[in-house]
Amino acid sequence: MAVCTVYTAHSLNSTCSISTPTKTHLGFNQKHVVLYSTNKKTARRASSAVITCSADTQTVVIGLAADSGCGKSTFMRRLTSVFGGAAEPPRGGNPDSNTLISDTTTVICLDDYHSLDRTGRKENGVTALDPRANDFDLMYEQVKAIKDGVAVEKPIYNHVTGLLDPPELIKPPKILVIEGLHPMYDQRVRDLLDFSIYLDISNEVKFAWKIQRDMAERGHSLESIKASIEARKPDFDAYIDPQKQYADAVIEVLPTQLIPDDNEGKVLRVKLIMKEGVKFFSPVYLFDEGSSISWIPCGRKLTCSYPGIKFSYGPDAYYGHEVSVLEMDGQFDRLDELIYVESHLSNISTKFYGEVTQQMLKHADFPGSNNGTGLFQTIVGLKIRDLFEQIVASRAKTPLEATKA
Ligand SMILES: Nc1ncnc2c1ncn2[C@@H]1O[C@H](COP(=O)(O)OP(=O)(O)OP(=O)(O)O)[C@@H](O)[C@H]1O
Numbered sequence: 001m002a003v004c005t006v007y008t009a010h011s012l013n014s015t016c017s018i019s020t021p022t023k024t025h026l027g028f029n030q031k032h033v034v035l036y037s038t039n040k041k042t043a044r045r046a047s048s049a050v051i052t053c054s055a056d057t058q059t060v061v062i063g064l065a066a067d068s069g070c071g072k073s074t075f076m077r078r079l080t081s082v083f084g085g086a087a088e089p090p091r092g093g094n095p096d097s098n099t100l101i102s103d104t105t106t107v108i109c110l111d112d113y114h115s116l117d118r119t120g121r122k123e124n125g126v127t128a129l130d131p132r133a134n135d136f137d138l139m140y141e142q143v144k145a146i147k148d149g150v151a152v153e154k155p156i157y158n159h160v161t162g163l164l165d166p167p168e169l170i171k172p173p174k175i176l177v178i179e180g181l182h183p184m185y186d187q188r189v190r191d192l193l194d195f196s197i198y199l200d201i202s203n204e205v206k207f208a209w210k211i212q213r214d215m216a217e218r219g220h221s222l223e224s225i226k227a228s229i230e231a232r233k234p235d236f237d238a239y240i241d242p243q244k245q246y247a248d249a250v251i252e253v254l255p256t257q258l259i260p261d262d263n264e265g266k267v268l269r270v271k272l273i274m275k276e277g278v279k280f281f282s283p284v285y286l287f288d289e290g291s292s293i294s295w296i297p298c299g300r301k302l303t304c305s306y307p308g309i310k311f312s313y314g315p316d317a318y319y320g321h322e323v324s325v326l327e328m329d330g331q332f333d334r335l336d337e338l339i340y341v342e343s344h345l346s347n348i349s350t351k352f353y354g355e356v357t358q359q360m361l362k363h364a365d366f367p368g369s370n371n372g373t374g375l376f377q378t379i380v381g382l383k384i385r386d387l388f389e390q391i392v393a394s395r396a397k398t399p400l401e402a403t404k405a
């Protein structure tokens with residue numbers, strides 16, 4: 001009997017079914033979904049299968065790109081919180097897994113597609129940012145399989161040991177987030193994304209955050225942090241930064257303009273750059289859609305200490321694309337008063353009045369909760385929930401087929 005392995009076991013979610021050319025039928029064994037030829041005398045490999053999954057459970061794929069230490073984990077915690085439930089590493093799996101699973105979302109870290117481990121990179125003189133240190137073929141195949149409703153055995157890059165560990169099973173979630181250095185680098189992977197975000201942290205701010213984390217929490221010296229940022233810079237400029245041109249939303253973090261020659265880096269100017277014309281995504285606006293507006297909300301309804309808060313909003317161009325840009329410079333003194341700002345923003349995709357403020361208060365201890373990084377990350381989280389719901393609604397009307405030759 002000819003056997004053709006199709007997909008890894010436990011792979012298809014419960015709504016999926018498989019049909020194959022007439023002379024084959026589906027069988028299962030413990031580890032694999034297989035196709036058997038039904039005609040034993042003329043047994044031959046089944047050459048193709050069509051997998052049909054219920055449209056409303058097809059995985060929506062979100063890409064989040066940023067350099068290391070730029071707030072991806074914090075953003076992920078805000079995003080998964082919007083969907084409710086806690087995100088945890090796979091139960092009973094590798095304690096050094098980089099994956100986080102909640103009821104609705106699975107977040108995988110693209111570091112798991114490093115093809116060279118720490119020693120391999122050292123021997124070859126390449127950084128982890130260099131595409132040669134990453135397996136984009138596997139990344140593409142596995143993200144595509146998950147999107148098609150099929151589980152995969154994904155490798156694990158172990159940040160503790162610097163080695164590649166045995167793989168872990170990733171089942172298709174409702175929303176798959178691929179976060180890391182290169183979610184938009186390879187065109188095939190990029191084309192699988194339903195929405196993409198780039199966290200663009202200016203060098204000055206990146207440096208301040210790195211110092212804060214790596215000196216305080218990881219015992220690194222100031223000199224070694226400087227050296228590590230410098231060593232990564234050429235590859236960052238060549239391979240990571242250019243991805244922002246493809247992002248549907250960019251959160252850009254810059255030093256404040258409210259304090260002349262500020263070099264403390266504590267007060268931030270944050271821009272939310274939103275591409276126009278993206279399916280299922282309508283940019284947020286302040287007061288009046290399409291106008292150019294500058295707003296200082298400080299006064300009776302919003303307490304502001306020095307240097308105050310300034311919002312701006314308006315149309316712009318970004319890498320040749322039409323965008324809307326919402327900007328916040330400064331920081332909040334009292335998060336409960338954020339409702340005043342929220343009530344002047346439109347298209348924020350909340351389900352009830354004050355949801356942004358509620359989310360921000362819930363995670364007041366997360367980095368950036370008193371400034372535009374936290375505010376815009378929360379809003380993008382709500383926009384992703386809205387995008388997901390719209391995609392599900394539209395797919396329910398047109399069932400999809402996923403094929404594998
Ligand atoms: N919005 C923010 N405001 C201030 N500091 C921040 C902000 N976001 C992140 N940081 C700082 O940067 C550090 C790294 O954040 P986070 O762990 O979210 O980044 P990451 O991109 O997931 O990092 P890595 O890829 O290295 O794990 C935090 O510990 C914090 O010190």
Ligand SMILES: O=C(CO)[C@H](O)[C@H](O)COP(=O)(O)O
Pocket residue numbers: 067068111118128129158159160162181
């Ligand atoms: O840029 C990175 C993304 O997180 C890391 O530096 C890369 O994954 C290598 O990790 P490590 O330094 O633990 O070997």
